Amino acid sequence: MQATATVLVYSDDSRTREQVRLAAGRRPAADLPPVEFLECATMPAVLKELETGGIDVCVLDGEAVPAGGMGVCRQIKDEVFRCPPVLLTIGRPQDAWLATWSRADAAVTLPIEPVEFAQALASLLRTRLSVGA
DSSP states (O other): OOSOEEEEEEOSOHHHHHHHHHHHOSOSSTTSOOEEEEEESSHHHHHHHHHHOOOSEEEEETTOSSSOHHHHHHHHHHHSTTOOOEEEEESSGGGHHHHHHTTOSEEEESSOOHHHHHHHHHHHHHHHHHTTO
16 A cells, blocks of 8 residues: 555635545545645646646545636546546536536535545545556
8 A cells, every 4th residue: 555645635715625634534544545635726736736746636626716626627637647536526416417527536515525525535546546546
């Protein structure tokens, strides 16, 4: 098992980024390594970090402004080689079809429900870490 897993968290709202960190905790599941969070408040910062590499999962805020997480997700799925899995936060359950359009690997609604979020994040981390990407 690798020493840590790196989760990129994108939102223009620091409170949303904090919700993500608190919901995931230090380790979202006992069978996973501890998580290190890399926070980004802008789309250019997300693209720079993805270019650098080492990201295991991206958590993108679908309600972010001016670049929403859904559009960012679709762009990185098209442009980033071996793009990490994406967990998208959405404003309403009815927006799930937009998460599908954006090619997100999973979606949870805001406000974040900690157990649901941790389970979704853990599932994506298990998939990513098992393939050794």
